[in-house]
Amino acid sequence: MNTLQYISRIISAIxxxxxxxxxxxxxxxxxxxxxxxxxxxxxxxxxWTLFFTAILPMIGIFLMMKLGIVTDSGLNKQGERMxxxxxxxxCYGGCALFxxxxxxxxxxxxxxxxxxxxxxxxxxxxxxxxxSGHGAAMGGLLSFLIFIAYNxxxxxxxxxxxxxxxxxTGVTGxxxxxxxxxTLMQVAAGVANGLxxxxxxxxxxx
Numbered sequence: 409m410n411t412l413q414y415i416s417r418i419i420s421a422i423x424x425x426x427x428x429x430x431x432x433x434x435x436x437x438x439x440x441x442x443x444x445x446x447x448x449x450x451x452x453x454x455x456w457t458l459f460f461t462a463i464l465p466m467i468g469i470f471l472m473m474k475l476g477i478v479t480d481s482g483l484n485k486q487g488e489r490m491x492x493x494x495x496x497x498x499c500y501g502g503c504a505l506f507x508x509x510x511x512x513x514x515x516x517x518x519x520x521x522x523x524x525x526x527x528x529x530x531x532x533x534x535x536x537x538x539x540s541g542h543g544a545a546m547g548g549l550l551s552f553l554i555f556i557a558y559n560x561x562x563x564x565x566x567x568x569x570x571x572x573x574x575x576x577t578g579v580t581g582x583x584x585x586x587x588x589x590x591t592l593m594q595v596a597a598g599v600a601n602g603l604x605x606x607x608x609x610x611x612x613x614x
Contacts, residue, residue, distance in 0.1 A: 416583035423580040425545035429461040429500065429523060430454060432549050433507075436516050439553075439569065440561045453510065460503035461496075461520070468495045493531035493541075500524035514613035515561070519552050522609030526602045533597075540590045543598025546577040548606040550599075555610045 409417075437443060437450055469492055472478040477491055500520045507517035526544045533539045550573045557566045581595040590598075 412586055416586040419579055419583040420542060420587065420589075423542060423546060423576060425527075425541045426462040426465050426496070427458075428545040428549050429503070429520060430458045432519060432552050433457045433516065435553065435569065436519070436556065439564055439566055440556060441563050442513070442516075443563055453507070453512075456506060457503055460499050460506065464499045464502075465492065465496050468492070468499075489534050489538075489541075490531055493527050493534070497524040497527040497531075500527065515555065515559075515610055518609045518613040519548070519606055522551075522606030523548050523602070525609065526605040529601055529605065530598065533601075537597075538590060538594055539601065540581070540584060540595045540598030542580050542584055543577075543590075543595045544602035546573070546580050547599035547602025547604075549573055549602075550577055551603045551606040552610070555607065 434454055437445065437453070469478060472491060501524045504517040504520035504524070507520070508514075523545070526548055527541075530539050530541055530544055550570070553566060553570045553573050556562050557570060577599060581592075581599065584590045584595055585592060
């Protein structure tokens with residue numbers, strides 16, 4: 409493995425689809441009027457978001473590996489992605505219900521619903537074509553930030569964060585190309601999938 413591939417693997421891990429939702433919820437709190445919430449409320453919310461959208465899927469994938477359903481922890485084999493996608497969608501939905509139970513604003517938990525739908529679309533497409541999960545996650549994050557700005561929900565200037573998300577999406581997509589996990593069209597389709605479904609879900613929250 410050369411240096412560029414090593415860096416690409418780190419970038420892929422930093423912007424993994426199982427950690428991006430926690431980034432989004434953190435930004436949704438810190439960049440909007442929710443920043444006034446006490447730390448004693450915010451940290452548990454982020455902790456439970458991480459549990460639902462990252463830790464539970466990781467445990468599930470580990471068990472799938474033990475059962476022989478999955479042989480690659482990175483889910484790079486097209487034929488092994490169905491059940492992990494279903495599990496992730498269920499975990500996203502569970503996190504959305506949890507946030508709704510806490511009386512979080514609809515736009516916050518509907519982001520997760522959009523992510524769950526995007527994951528199921530990825531799963532359906534994956535039967536014939538290996539669409540990018542990383543792309544969908546980053547597209548969803550970008551859509552979420554644009555929605556916050558479009559609806560004036562931000563308490564602080566958000567342009568820099570949107571620009572940063574665009575750069576991060578490009579860098580993440582490039583890392584997937586360098587690692588030869590996807591083609592350019594598969595990455596672009598993943599980003600579009602996340603953008604569209606998260607935006608549609610957020611529009612329902614209005």
